[in-house]
Amino acid sequence: MNELIDILEELKPGINYETTENLIDGRYLDSLTILSLISEIEDEFDVEIPAVEIIPNNFNSAEKIYNLIQKLKNE
Amino acid sequence: MNEIFSKYYNLIFLLVVSFNNLIPKKIRSIFYLIISLLFFYIMSGKLIIYLLITITSIYISALLINKVEEKQNSSKKIKSLILIVCILINLAFLIVFKYLKFFTISTNSILSILGINFSFNILKFVAPIGISFYTLQGLSYLFDVYNKKIKAEKNFIKVALFISFFPQIMEGPIARYEETSNELYKNKNYTYDSFCFGMQRVIWGIFKKMVIADRLNIVVKTVFRDYQIFSGPFIFIGAMCFTIMLYMEFSGAMDVVIGTGEIIGVKIPENFRQPFFSRNISEFWTRWHISLGKWFKNYIYFPVSLSKPVKKINSKVKKMFGRKVSTLVSSGIALFVVWLLNGLWHGAGLTFILFGLYHFILIFLGNILKPYIDKRISKFSNNKLFKVLQNFKVAILVIIGELIFWSLNVKALFIMLSKLFTEFTIDKASFVKLGLDIPDCIILVLSLSVVFIVSLLKEKNINVREEIAKKNIIIRWSLYYILIFSIILFGAYGPGYQPVEPIYADF
Structure with a gap:
């Protein structure tokens, strides 16, 4: 989880990723940032995030992104 | 004639409002479906057959995809084959109805340039109204089933109603199944409150269309038809009027659509969020025609940027130039595809393709810079004047985009673009030629000021209708009467006016 928060803070600083739960719905992360995030996650966690998983429910908080990574790792 | 504002829509609207609460809840979905198909039949006649084929093909394909998945040795190839066949059936209609003429003319021109003495016959068919909207909406349901985001719906009526729901079918918004399916089958009775709130929204939409858009239509028609007699400033006025007209016509139609839904208890997603308060062009497209932007983002932008070939390019670029550049490249490829398709979705013609490419260049450059x-601007980002300047910058870029969009041909x-930068004469005669008199201009300034104030309040998260509802009966009804009577007194109808012809419904 800490690695993920580091990535998020590097890509888009100034957001409290521990508490924010509307990263997509609140328009904190735009499409370009999401692409950068996916690229970093795929390198760091050795998973492949398919386009169909890019939905607000998977990206609205750091915890949800982390859960998605865990789910994809277990698949 | 604009379908959402037509007398036929009024008739259908009256039918629904009159009988909604009387129809038993169990069969209310069937009632909505019959009404929706009746509306479509009135507008498009026998072409309803194409809508029915779209509904049936999507319904059956989604069920088949689910069936293949349920089998133990489910084959991805068969699933993909079903998806592709269904997409091809529906795209074939779109191509024949919308693009055949354009492609035939383009092919004939290429053959002629190559010196080949052969040309194809130019065929042009009348397209079913709203084909671009209901096709995208239907396909989004199919894609979501294919991607296992939702289960295929067994009830044919539910799928048919989702694709053909009468307020949405002509001009959207293009909703996702999970967004509106539950809303459509809540089968609520309307109440005094839902009726009042919905009607307010409907009347607000009619005000924007009849008082503002139809009045601006006079200037737009004149400038875009007789562009050769106007100098740069008047071309700019014409493009600005078209941009405002398009916004008022389309967002007004959305007010009628969403208001109709509110009356019968169906929540329809918003399609505009004060676009002219955007600070850059990317943001503008997340506030204007929101549902189309989301469709392209979900089904084109992310799938293209995360596709295998683009990922290969991405990893090569990443090794050479790092992550930032590689993300820009992936995003650039996807943006190019999105904006090419976005341009073509709006119409078959070079000007529409150029409109798409213009936005691709703006957004791509914006991403790079x-x-x-x-x-450099971080220290000014909270400065109000700086925000207003950014809003103006966006407005000017959008106006130039709309000039490309609405030009008669390349x-x-x-000629219009070169006049913008070379001819600066301003003369009284040209003002007269625009076709608006002083009362028209005063009405436009006043009504646009009202729209601006309402937008400003909405931007500050103030719900205008709820605020009005809190006021006493005299203030409340005075405001309602002012709105209704301004449509009756200042609506641009009768001799000398021509209502805006369908812009979005024709896409």
């Missing part, structure tokens, strides 16, 4: 610009576009 963003880190440098952000650094030749007219280049």
Whole structure:
């Protein structure tokens, strides 16, 4: 989880990723940032995030992104 | 004639409002479906057959995809084959109805340039109204089933109603199944409150269309038809009027659509969020025609940027130039595809393709320059004057985009663009030629000021209708009467006026 928060803070600083739960719905992360995030996650966690998983429910908080990574790792 | 504002829509609207609460809840979905198909039949006649084929093909394909998945040795190839066949059936209709003429003319021109003495017959068919909207909406349901985001719906009526729901079918918004399916089958009775709130929204939409858009239509028609007699400033006024007209016509239609839904208890997603308060062009497209932008983002932008070939390019670029550049490249490829399709979705013609490419260049350049610009402007980002300047910058870029969009042809576009930068004469005679008199201008300024104030309040998260509802009966009804009577007294109808012809419904 800490690695993920580091990535998020590097890509888009100034957001409290521990508490924010509307990263997509609140328009904190735009499409370009999401692409950068996916690229970093795929390198760091050795998973492949398919386009169909890019939905607000998977990206609205750091915890949800982390859960998605865990789910994809277990698949 | 604009379908959402037509007398036929009024008739259907009256039918629904009159009988909604009387129809038993169990069969209310069937009632909505019959009404929706009746509306479509009135507007498009026998072409309803194409809508029915779209509904049936999507319904069956989604069920088949689910069936293949349920089998133990489910084959991805068969699933993909079903998806592709269904997409091809529906795209074939779109191509024949919307693009055949354009492609035939383009092919004939290429053959002629190559010196080949052969040309194809030019065929042009009348398209079913709203084909671009209901096709995208239907396909989004199919894609979501294919991607296992939702289960295929067994009830044919539910799928048919989702694709053909009468307020949405002509001009959207293009909803996702999970967004509106539950809303459509809540089968609520309307109440005094839902009726009042919904009607307010409907009347607000009619005000925007009849008082503002139809009045601006006079200027737009004149400038875009007789562009050769106007100098740069008047071309700009014409493009600005078209931009405002398009916004008022389309967002007004959305007010009628969403208001109709509110009356019968169906929540329809918003399609506009004060677009002219955007600070850059990327943001503008997340506030204007929101549902189309989301469709392209979900089904084109992310799938293209995360596709295998683009990922290969991405990893090569990443090794050479690092993550920032590689993300820009992936995003650039996807953006190019999105904006090419976005241009073509709006119409078959070179001007529409150029409109798409213009936005691709603006957004792509914006993405490249963003880190440098952000650094330089960060200290002003909360400055109100700076925000207003950014809003003006966006407005000017959008107006130029709409000039490309609405030009008669490429030749007219280049003449108009060159006049913008070379001819600066302002004369009284040209003002007269625009076709608006002083009362028209006063009405426009006043009504646009009202729209601006309402938008400003909405931007500040103030719900205008709820605020009005809190006021006493005299203030409340005075405001309602002012709105209704301004439509009756100042609506641009009768001799000398022509209502805006369908712009979005024709896409």
